[in-house]
Every structure is written in C-alpha cells, then in structure tokens.
Amino acid sequence: xxxxxxxxxxxxxxxxxxxxxxxxWVARRRDHGGIAFLDIRDGQGIVQVxxxxxxxxHVDELRMEFTVSVEGSVELRPEGTVNPELATGEIxxxxxxxxxxxxxxxxxxxxxxxxxxxxxxxxxYRYLDLRRPRMADNLRARSRATAAIRRxxxxxxxxxxxxxxLIRSTPEGARDMLVPSRLRPGDxxxxxxxxxxxxxxxxxAGVERYFQxxxxxxxxxxxxxxxxxxxxxxxxxxxxxxEDVQTTIEATLAAATxxxxxxxxxxxxxxxxxxxxxxxxxxxxxDIRFGMEIVDLSEVFTSTEFGVFANxxxxxxxxxGLNAGQRHLSRAEADGLIDRAKELGAKGLVWLxxxxxxxxxxxxxxxxxxxEESSLVKALDAKSGDLLLIAADRWKTALTVxxxxxxxxGRPQGHSDLAYLWVVDFPLFEEEDGKLTFSxxxxxxxxxxxxxRSSPExxxxxxxxxxxxxIELGSGSIRIHDPAVQRQVFEILGIDAETAxxxxxxFLDALRYGTPPHGGFAFGIxxxxxxxxxxxxxxxxxxxxxxxxxxxxxxxxPAPVEESQLAELGIELRPEIKKAREQADGGAGE
RNA sequence: GGGGGCGUAGAACAGCCUGGAGUGUUCGCCAGCCUGUCAAGCUGGAGGUCGCGGGUUCAAAUCCCGUCGUCCCCGCCA
Numbered sequence: 097x098x099x100x101x102x103x104x105x106x107x108x109x110x111x112x113x114x115x116x117x118x119x120x121w122v123a124r125r126r127d128h129g130g131i132a133f134l135d136i137r138d139g140q141g142i143v144q145v146x147x148x149x150x151x152x153x154h155v156d157e158l159r160m161e162f163t164v165s166v167e168g169s170v171e172l173r174p175e176g177t178v179n180p181e182l183a184t185g186e187i188x189x190x191x192x193x194x195x196x197x198x199x200x201x202x203x204x205x206x207x208x209x210x211x212x213x214x215x216x217x218x219x220x221y222r223y224l225d226l227r228r229p230r231m232a233d234n235l236r237a238r239s240r241a242t243a244a245i246r247r248x249x250x251x252x253x254x255x256x257x258x259x260x261x262l263i264r265s266t267p268e269g270a271r272d273m274l275v276p277s278r279l280r281p282g283d284x285x286x287x288x289x290x291x292x293x294x295x296x297x298x299x300x301a302g303v304e305r306y307f308q309x310x311x312x313x314x315x316x317x318x319x320x321x322x323x324x325x326x327x328x329x330x331x332x333x334x335x336x337x338x339e340d341v342q343t344t345i346e347a348t349l350a351a352a353t354x355x356x357x358x359x360x361x362x363x364x365x366x367x368x369x370x371x372x373x374x375x376x377x378x379x380x381x382x383d384i385r386f387g388m389e390i391v392d393l394s395e396v397f398t399s400t401e402f403g404v405f406a407n408x409x410x411x412x413x414x415x416x417g418l419n420a421g422q423r424h425l426s427r428a429e430a431d432g433l434i435d436r437a438k439e440l441g442a443k444g445l446v447w448l449x450x451x452x453x454x455x456x457x458x459x460x461x462x463x464x465x466x467x468e469e470s471s472l473v474k475a476l477d478a479k480s481g482d483l484l485l486i487a488a489d490r491w492k493t494a495l496t497v498x499x500x501x502x503x504x505x506g507r508p509q510g511h512s513d514l515a516y517l518w519v520v521d522f523p524l525f526e527e528e529d530g531k532l533t534f535s536x537x538x539x540x541x542x543x544x545x546x547x548x549r550s551s552p553e554x555x556x557x558x559x560x561x562x563x564x565x566x567i568e569l570g571s572g573s574i575r576i577h578d579p580a581v582q583r584q585v586f587e588i589l590g591i592d593a594e595t596a597x598x599x600x601x602x603f604l605d606a607l608r609y610g611t612p613p614h615g616g617f618a619f620g621i622x623x624x625x626x627x628x629x630x631x632x633x634x635x636x637x638x639x640x641x642x643x644x645x646x647x648x649x650x651x652x653x654p655a656p657v658e659e660s661q662l663a664e665l666g667i668e669l670r671p672e673i674k675k676a677r678e679q680a681d682g683g684a685g686e
Numbered sequence: 687g688g689g690g691g692c693g694u695a696g697a698a699c700a701g702c703c704u705g706g707a708g709u710g711u712u713c714g715c716c717a718g719c720c721u722g723u724c725a726a727g728c729u730g731g732a733g734g735u736c737g738c739g740g741g742u743u744c745a746a747a748u749c750c751c752g753u754c755g756u757c758c759c760c761g762c763c764a
Binding site for chain 1: 687689692693696697698699712713714715719720721722723724725726727755756757758759760761762763764
C-alpha cells in the first residue's frame, strides 16, 4: 500500500475525478450517523473527507489526532457546502478506504488556537503544541526566513562556516555556560556567547565573507525575548567599512521581511545617532512607530522656585518632559506611573494634567509661575486634556525614565507595522562605578584613535545596532585590526598587559600576521521571526524553549547526573548543595 | 537578588473582595440518537487533594503566614 499520493494543499478543483490517498491526523470528526466528515490535517493544510458509515463502519472509532491514511475520489462539494475558510474548501474526498495508522489518547489540551493554554503544559507536550496551526506556521516561517537569508548571502558570495561550540571561557560580558573536560579534569570549556573571535580569525584566515546561523549561549536570567540559548545570524567581512556591513545586513533583513510579510523594506534604513536616540526617545533602542518625543525643559525652569527642579539643575542634572497625549489620569494611575518611574531609576515623577480651561492640575502646580506654565505648555505643545510628564535627574536617568514611560504609554500593540532603524555612533566606553567598561565589546574599533587616547569617556565607537519596533535585533561594528590599538583598549579598560596576554594572547598574536580591516554583525533570528510573525515571545518561534527558570518541562532538564559521571570529571558537589538536595529528596517522601 | 500577577474537573474560566454543603459556564471524555457538517447538533453520564504546608475561625477555595510552580517587570544580558 501507499500512505500518501498527495498533500492536502495540492488538492483543488483541478483534481476532481482523480483517485488520491492522503495521510495525516484527524483534526475533527463530525459524525451525523448516516454520514460522517473528517478534517484530515497534514503538514501543509486540511482537507475534508466524507465517509459513509455503512461502508466504512470503523469511522466511529476515530478520535482526534489519530493518524490515518484515506483513499478516495476527489469531488466538488455540493452547492452551498463550500467552505471559503479552507484552502481546499471547494472539494472533498469521498472515502473508499480508511486505514488507522495509529490511535491517539485523549489530548491534554485542545489543538485549536481558541484558548491560551498554560505555557508549562504546552511545553510538556510540545510535540502536540507544535501541531497547532499557529505554531506549525511559526516553524515554517522560521525555516523560510533562514532560507531567504541564506539565499541572499550565497548570492553575495558568502561562505557558511561552522565555528566550535566548545571554546575557551572569556570572563567578560555575560556569564558563560561551562562544560567540564573529562580528559583534563579541572579544566572547562565554555559554550560561545557568540562566534566573535572565531569569525575574526576567519578574516585573518582570508575567508573575506563569512556567515553562520549560529547557536549562542548566555547564562543570564530569562525574559520574554531572552533564552539562555538562542540563534543569531552571524556575519563578517574583510576590507569592509561600516557601510558595507550595514548594506549586507539590510539585504538579509529585507529578504526575511519580504519572505514572511510580502512587503519591501525601504533601504537604506533610517539612521539615528546614539545621542539623538537617547535625547528624543530615552533609549538606545527606540520604537519610532509613534511620536511622544522627549523635550528638554531645562530652559523653562532655569530660575524656578520649585526645589526639586532647582536642585537637579544646580547639581548638573537636567529636566526633561514629554506630552503623553489625551489621557485622563486617575489617582491610582498616577501612583502607578510614579512607581514605575521609580522602578526605572527615578527619585520621583511630576505629572500635570491640562484642564479644559487650559489650567494645569498637578501636585506641583502651586510651585510654578505663570510664565513657567505657559513656557511649559508651549514647549510640550500641550492641549486641553493632555497629560504631561516631567523628570528631573541626571541626564541618563531622566531620559531613561521618560523613555520607559513613553513605551509603557504609547507603544502600539503587536507588530502590524514594521519600523527598522540603525542606531550609530555609540560611545566606546561607559562609566560604571567610576570605572570604564566597553559599551559594545572590547574588539570594537574607536572612531578616532586620537580621541580614544585623549578623552576615552567621550570617545565614539564604530558600533551600530539595528532596532525593529523598539526591539534590539542585534549589533555589529568595525573591529580593531591593529594589535597595538587592541592592547591599548585593554589598557584603558584596566586590563593590565599580563592579564590581557593570558586571556587574549593567542588572539593578539593572530592579529600580527597581516590582518585585513574587517567588520561584521550579528542579529537574533528568534527575535526577528518573533516580530515578523507578530508574536510577543521568542518562545513562540523556538521549537523547544525553556521556562523562566531554565527548565525544559518535556525532558525535565536540567537533572542530576550519576556520582560516577561527576567522579570522571573530577567534580564534587559542594557540601551545602549536597545536603540541600538530600533534604529536598527526603521531603518528597519517595 | 528584588517587585507584581496567576494556580479551582483533562483544558480555558467564573466563584475569593464581603468565610457558611465542591456551586456553575464553555471545550474535551464516555454512552445513545442523528444523511451535508466544517467549533456540527440533541439527550444522558463520568470526572475535583480548589498547587502544597501551616495558622485564624464553630466553619476556609475564600482571610493570614510560608512554600512550590508559572508568567511579566527591575537588576543582570560585552
């Protein structure tokens, strides 16, 4: 016998009169006694099968998600019974033979998209969850997106190269996932946070144009857009300027967008400098689908009597505001906004409601002069019914707080519109507890080496991020190809020569053998597909994601290993861990 | 590490504020009926450790404390 001659999606009016065999799952059974209908779902779609129970009595044994193979003739549906919702809705298969290939237990949850099932349960039965139309569509979309990206890069002459995933740990940046070595007990590999240094080595190796759809690992806490393991499009080119990198990335983003959305992304994408992004949107990953831009109000309040504002200005801070638009704030909502502002790092938040007569209602209204009020209204272009928010603080804090509130209040739901942009001219270093750390990664080239030497705090880097609808897709840069400059960066970062030699000596050596100027980029495939598929979590576009605590409910990983496995690796659990685990086991009462 | 939401039948929920018998809705499951449905329909039925532990009370799904799980956020994520 033959399980299948056709996929369901290939059946239409043109197939009427032919004999076909389809195979798939019973999505629905509608049994009318004298006639029964089956919706048969395969990897591509659904087709209706009509069964005469007098000829095929075992149709009443069928339940949801049985796998079956059905042979029969394709017929046009009788007039008035066409289903326009279904791609194959014009036709149906009149069953001549019906084979049950495999039965199915009653399902833990329904496989339609009509209710939100608890995510833990979905993950425990992910193999069923992935049968749901939306998830199956997400899987296919992801595959099509990566295929489009591969085609684009292949056409541009890129080489797809795999780099190792058991590598040396570099204790910078995110926490490394570690893998103990059996052959050298006490030593550890790390899983890569990105193929960064290997792709730079490939440039030194003369590969010139490299890409990889690379699995990366960062052992930090989970979010709706963050998993410990995730996938990036990673690429690098030699003899490249920033423009070359950006053009290539734009081509891959446009290809994926066209594939999944059927729309052309206008390129080149808009570019904002980091400073402008911060000043106008209060974040380095602005969502420019809406306005509500931040305004500098320092001028308005230069001689204010209001203590909070005056203090902020005196201590070198700033006063920024935004017009949150037509919005009536209840007492509870006002408290909520203030709490949120504090969560974002503010000491407080000033709100003002523009009343119908133009007067300002606010807890601080009594501290403001008429001149200040009118300047404020003018600066924020405030109209009757508008809600105004003001933060007075250090530059970065004030902007970050307003940027966060702007997103909370104005951000469009979903991702029906797409707004890509570049953020460029990032600072090379940022200050943290009075110490300089790299704001990108330590292999990023400064815009000017002289500037880096003379005033590192304000030096710019040749790094750039690409942002989509306020989500950071990824970042790249022109790299340092001069070992002397690379050493100098380490020095500015407070990594002494000896430490740099120990950690990165092998890389500094490599730079000495004719390194081409080079640069590259990496962006998150999961995040891109999430947005293009209008999902709000990357878990929806990952086949087997983990929960927020890093657990896979399907396989119950992570899990303990045998004592003998640990012994082979020269590893012993710390006594307090061992004790806690034994107590937990005892408490389970097994 | 911190803040918040949620946890009630196989699934999704309501009930909790204001304590009084495991009460209810939709889907699924089981049995029967049914010849044009497509979330088929009709009739009947089964199914519950109200996450877990403790406390308050004559009485707890409901109030309090703790704990576990999960989701969202802050920190963290070069």
